[in-house]
Amino acid sequence: MKGMGVAAVANSAQDGQTNAQAQGQAGVTVPPRAELVMIGTEMLLGEIIDSNAARIAQRLAGLGIYVYFKTTVGDNWTRMAAALSQALTRADIVITSGGLGPTQDDLTREVVAAVLGVPLVEDPVALEHVESWFRRHNRPMPATNRKQALIPQGAVIIPNPKGTAPGIIARRGHQAVICLPGVPYELETMLDETVVPYLKRHYVTNGSLHSRVLKFYGIGESLLAERLDDLLAMENPTVATYAGRVEVRVRITARARSEEEAAALLVPVEEEIRRRVGDYLYGYDQDTLETVAGQALRAAGWTLALAESCTGGLIASRIVNVPGSSEYFLGGVVAYSNDAKVELLGVPADLLAAHGAVSAPVAEAMAVGAMRRLGATLGVSVTGIAGPGGGTPEKPVGLVYIGLARGDWTEVHRLQLGGDRERIRWHTSQAALDLIRRHAQAAAPSG
């Protein structure tokens, strides 16, 4: 396969056809294919990170719809048309994001209409949608927003409960072009309320793809892949490893005629993976260390207090981002200065003087202080040197202590981490959340 000519590869029958074409010729049911076309010059200038593609892709994966290509183009008529046209030669479903705003730069409506060869028309439902948004927010509607009521003839709109720009679903034969705005929380609502149900109705056949992601902390990708070497060569289910942000993921994907059958295929493979590397497994699919740590605290009936120095509130912020976290999280102290450690956590000033702020005794005292001051079951502290400055030969950048306190028991972990400031802080938050999870899980009735 690797010797194949490239031009031939790019135009090969497997890749150059849409699902319906392949089905027509081969008479088999293959999953529908989608492509994403992300629109916005700001992404190509690196001014914003494209988080929408992941939102859309997650939903499509959940429906068993393959995404083979994602193309990002600027707000440029010619290149938008080229990307959209190419996507329509390969995919059943093309989802765009961006370019639906009210400004002169926002060209998605015009380009979709031109590529589909239909005129743009003002849609009364869309107009009412835009106007009512401004009414509800007691703002006058700028004249430019009227353009947001235009849709390609024959298309239908996707209601946007959180913003002015309605989305668009335009059909061409069996194909659909689905246009969503670029604002993430508008897009997310529209995906869940309209696009996913639409795709289920029109594209999801009984052939099913089922996927499960296992998430690991504390083991590197190379080592994990080495331990799973034979499994990585399997064909159904397939097993693949991915390096995440200071964690590793393993995805198992099974294909079968029904969802139940595909799900059943996953079970023995997952069990084998757990047997080999289960010590490092912290969760599944949408789990994060903060959601899993929170569930463990809730199950144990524990409350948590934090004392953060180098992470500066990052751990607290991750915990608080989980809805319902007020049940187990009491609060924390961002003790960035020595005075804050003394004043807010009761760390003895002579302990700081004797050992320095980044030391095991101070980490222990911070954890105990947070636990006592807030009356929590578990106190967890972090003190370290995130850099880029502040390192010494004895205490280099990346040196971090994590302290835990529960009743009279305490424990301190010493880590030497690599990477830049952001990575050291993130890694520290991963390590602390994993320790919280492990301790609370060990205490919970169900083990």
Added chain:
Amino acid sequence: MKGMGVAAVANSAQDGQTNAQAQGQAGVTVPPRAELVMIGTEMLLGEIIDSNAARIAQRLAGLGIYVYFKTTVGDNWTRMAAALSQALTRADIVITSGGLGPTQDDLTREVVAAVLGVPLVEDPVALEHVESWFRRHNRPMPATNRKQALIPQGAVIIPNPKGTAPGIIARRGHQAVICLPGVPYELETMLDETVVPYLKRHYVTNGSLHSRVLKFYGIGESLLAERLDDLLAMENPTVATYAGRVEVRVRITARARSEEEAAALLVPVEEEIRRRVGDYLYGYDQDTLETVAGQALRAAGWTLALAESCTGGLIASRIVNVPGSSEYFLGGVVAYSNDAKVELLGVPADLLAAHGAVSAPVAEAMAVGAMRRLGATLGVSVTGIAGPGGGTPEKPVGLVYIGLARGDWTEVHRLQLGGDRERIRWHTSQAALDLIRRHAQAAAPSG
């Protein structure tokens, strides 16, 4: 232009040629063109957000190199080859990210060699690079990592000081294919240390593109675009607006023969924009509200203490992510429970009982408490209902109070925000950082 046939558009001379081809024909100097090919099935499944593209694009924009397309493909030989081949028909420089790891899934080396029509060879420098990484980290090298020493014949390696996988620069005539790993902090270092100097040496001509981004908080994109309507229609410089994450950006881009000339073209346009909407302007280019607030605090000689409820450490975490923030940031309290507000901030229990935790008097008391306990010049507090639960008709989800205290002076702002939990928390952090910036800037000697 909008009536143009699409097939013709996709293959038009302007878009279907690389820079060298265009220059050869037209005899003019046009800026080099780059395309990005991001590799990783996990991106197409929505398991990770692609932040690398923004890192690469920022550097290219800084060099005046255009990026017209970014394509994301999975770890699939055929589709990787198709994306890379297509990029090479349009671009002078193709930068890939991902697929350089040690596993069976990592195919970038193989695909690049095949597309360029050269064999893969083991490079002794690359092998030493991989081996030395494991030596330095006192780990045995898994056999699979040996594959990371393979490069297309004739290519050179890009040192990777932070990981095992060296990058690759492979040439074909005037074109370069540059392969970088998918791990963000490895990629970033390699970009800055090797790729940017390489591109400067080989591709940056005297024709120059100069861009400046103005960042606004507190004004919506529609209104801003309306105020700048005539400027948005200009051709050189061009002016464009973008909705950010609870902020709006305006990019001014000028083209000229020299950098100085291009930079000079920006000045009058920027001045005009400042004249019209300067009240909302908080910064430029890589500025964020946390870096600007930090600069303002430093200039004023102030220190800051925080008391966060619904943001749960998000504001502190953003401030601490700025290197050197220990100069002005003393610390904060994440007072998530009422007890924490009483114990750590000295908020009177009867005030909480009388007004509730989400109220102006409690916000004020929290700000004063943080200021006094930590001995800071400025105390800033946040209390609100981030949802999804916890709202009432009187105090709906999205209600937020921000308190400020300095000496005997206090001030409380009431906000009613929209969106989901994450957006409300982010918006609150934007609002608080903007208030810190404004207050500190008003106090600084230079105004």
